[in-house]
Structures are given as structure tokens and as C-alpha cells.
Amino acid sequence: MRAGILANEISKAVSLAREGKRSDGRALDEYRKITVSKDMCENAESSTMITLGKTKVLAGLKLTVGTPYPDSPAEGAISIGAEALPLAHAEYESGRPSNDEVELARVVDRGLRESKAIDFAQLCIKEGEAVWVGYLDFYAINGDGNLFDAGSISSLITFRNGKMPKLDKNNKIIYGEFDGKLKMTKMPLLTTFVKVGGKIMLDPTFVEEKAAEARYSVATTEDGNLTAMQKGVGGSFTLEEVNYMIDKAFVESEKIRKQIKNE
């Protein structure tokens, strides 16, 4: 492990937080600016680059033909992977996915999956024989915190724009030809908070994550459902704090939905 950032940056973030301030001048409950660009990768069925402040994440989707699980012969599947590339931060390392990366991918996955926004029956090609498996992978290109929400936003947009490859008679993919789009019925989104210096703050930077006593992610849908939650890092939250974050997550995710609904 490399010491990528200095201890004094962390203690500065903590003392600022105690006064209700942040080093980039944001309010504790303020999100960073989000920008979206799409479909830069021609070999992907869909791809999205988003920036969240200085955090930059690239997500892409590949659809492959697989065999269904025996207990759900008429349903396809999705799989989400996450990588914090060593390209993106001095502290990120190459090699096998770290525990942090596995947690990141699984939390983003649960938020999407449990919303039932993707009907897996639409991914069936021939019952019991062939189904679509959607592999979505997202990569940090520049890491400045909150890969959870950046991963969730980029994954959602990527799935929503997923093109279904065309198949020949033998269920082989015809590259470059498409047959409709992947359907998503809802827009599940993750909203992530950390507790620094006893204060809850939204959308943490890299330094704020390092300074965090605890982290909390809430996945919500526009119809008012909670679809996944995850508490992370060593510290703790009171029930009042959890309730505050849940209410806040509904409000903040709705703002993002509004921004990205036409993407």
C-alpha cells in the first residue's frame, strides 16, 4: 500500500466537517456536478463516461449468449464488475479485485437488480437453451471519491441505452447489427453518504472517504421504493441518522433522474 494522500489533508477534512464545511466549498448535503457522454466505445453494446466532480468513470455493456440457470430456464442474467484502475489514482493497485472493488460492484449490482427494473424474461432467447447474459463493467479513469454513485449512474445510463445484438439462425451474434434495445422500466440510483467528524455528508471526495468514520449507501427508485442499502467502514450511525440519509437519498436521486432521464 502506498500513502497516496497526506495525513494533514485528512485531519483538515475532519476539522472542516466539524464546522459544517468542506474543503471544496460545498455544503454538507451538496452533490458535485455531473456530466455525461455516451457511446464512445464502438465495440460495446453501450458505453457511458460520467464525471462527478473530478471523479471520472467509464461503464460499458457486452451482451453474450449463454445457457440459463436450471432453476430459471426462461430468464437471462446480468453481471456487474468494477475496477479502480491504477491509472486513476496513485493508491489504486492492479491485480485481483480488492475487497473494496468487489463490495463496490455488488452494491451497485443490488441497487439495480432488486429494483426489478430489468425484466430478465426479456433476455430469454430460447427457453432452457439460450439466454442473454449482460456483462456490465465500470472502470475508474480518475478517482476522486464516491465511485458508488458514479458507478450507479453510469451503469444505469449504460443499461438504458443497451442495444440488443442481432442473432443468426444458430444463435450466433452478428457483429455490428442490432435488434431493438434493452428495456428498463425504472431508474434505480444509489446515493452515498459518509460521516466525517460526526457530520453526515453527501457525495464524498477521495479525501473525505479516507477521513470517514462510516459510509452509507441507499438505492432508491422513482416510485418511492428502497431497493438496497449498505453500511460500510468501521463506524456507526444512529437510526435518526439512517432515516435522515434515506429521506435525503429520495430527494437527491430524483434530481439526478431529472438530469439524466433523456440520456
Add this chain to the structure above:
Amino acid sequence: MTMQDIDYKKTKTRLDGRKMNELRPLSIEVGVIPNAQGSAYLEWGQNKVYAAVYGPREALPKHTANSLKAVVKVEYRMVSFSVPDRKRPGPNRRDQEISKVLGEALDHAIFTEQFPNTEIGVYVEVIDSNAGSRVACLAAASCALADAGIPMKDLVSATGVGKAYGEIILDLNKDEEDAPDAVDIPIAIMPNSKEIVLLQMDGPLTRKEWDSVAKLGMEGCMQVYEVQKAALAKKYEIGEALVNGKKIAKAENKTESKVENKTTDKKEDKKSSAKTTKKKVKK
């Protein structure tokens, strides 16, 4: 017409309309990853790659350190959706070999002896591909090293060159790489000394064909060199003009903020163990 019937000697133009000695469109932008000491984004035809440089920094694990020079560690990777058939995550044998030869090519251009016991981490990520991704990565990595201020003898300029459909051609694309007579040769040189720092080949060529291929490859590298120089100049000439307090038309808010980022980056460099260095890329 099937692929077998294509004959470039008759058609005089290539499948994508290029001349035999023409590169695909190439563009490079440096300084795209704020966390890195130096970085570049390159588009070359359908190929799209990011390169980032971290270091010189403490070599880890410690046994990899060399007491006489910096160790150049290159990691070439492809994202899972950068190829038509999904690539499984994690490095395969191809990634490992390419990482090795790219590292050896860059090592020769860097004054590694100035930074004993350190490592220079060079990370290249292919996000979209269509034949020629390794030379695209090398061109981008060399710009990222220059952007990081790593002292170098020269840039490293690279291209693909070879044969397809009966003709010697520059910068093969995927359709040409799949030709029945295809020979694809990635080549990289240091443009000022013309030293060859990377060359790989598989497939049959006559001795005479090799002469034409080598000449065309050298010319192609020089064209890439011009794009690399322009990309670096674009970032740094604007910075200079601002330092001198001169108003130039291009220096709007966007450029200013970029320059500010660069200065804060540099401050952080000084705090960390690595010594900051001046730009030494030859014009």
C-alpha cells in the same frame, strides 16, 4: 466480392478509402487524468486509449527496485467491452507480453539513471480497439511521460505497418489484419535518432518487401511524431503565455482552470518523495 478477391494493386485505394501510405485519423490530448503526474488520451481510427504516469516513486514491492536506475513498469490492459467478444477481466498472456515490450521500448527513451531505486508506473488502458492498439498505447504513453516531466532522450513514436491484399500498407485496420496474406508489424522509433525501440512481426515477407515495409514504417512513425509534438505544445504554450501575463485569444476560463490544476499538481509532487523535473522533450 469476397475478401479473398480484394486486390489493392487493382483497387488503388483501401477498404476504408485510404491511400496505401496513409494513417487513420489520429488525435492526442495530454493532461486528461488530474490525479496522474502525466496523462494522455489518444484516438487513432477506432482505437481509443488512456495513458497515465505515476512517478518516479518508491518502487514497490521493494525487491523490484534497482539501485542504479528507475524501473519502468508498464501495464497494458483492455476494458472488457473494448473488443467484439467480451474480454474477461484480468491480464491474459497477450496483455503481459505487450506490457513487457512497451516497457522495454519506453525504458530506452527515459533517463532512468537519474532516479535510482524508484519506479515509473505507466498505465495504459484500451477502451475501444480495431487493430493497432499497442502502438496507440505506446504513442499515448510517451506523451504522458513527457507531460509528467520525466526527462527523456526523445519521444517514442510508433505505428503499425505491413502487408494486406497484395500491397505494402501503413497502419492496418482490422479488416486488413484479417486479410489472407496479412502481415502486421508494430514498430516504434525514437524519431530524432531513428533508433528502433520496438518491433514485432509474424507472417511471411520477402527480403524486398521488408525494405519497403521498413521505409514506410519509419515514415509513418514520423507522422505520428508530429501529432505527438503538437499535442504537447498545445498544452504548454498556453501555460507559458499566461505566465508571461500576455493575453492570448485562446486563454479563456477553461484553459485557465487547467493551468491552475497543473500548478497545484506540481506542488503536491514536491511534497511527495519524488523529485520534480523540468520538461526536457526536444522540440
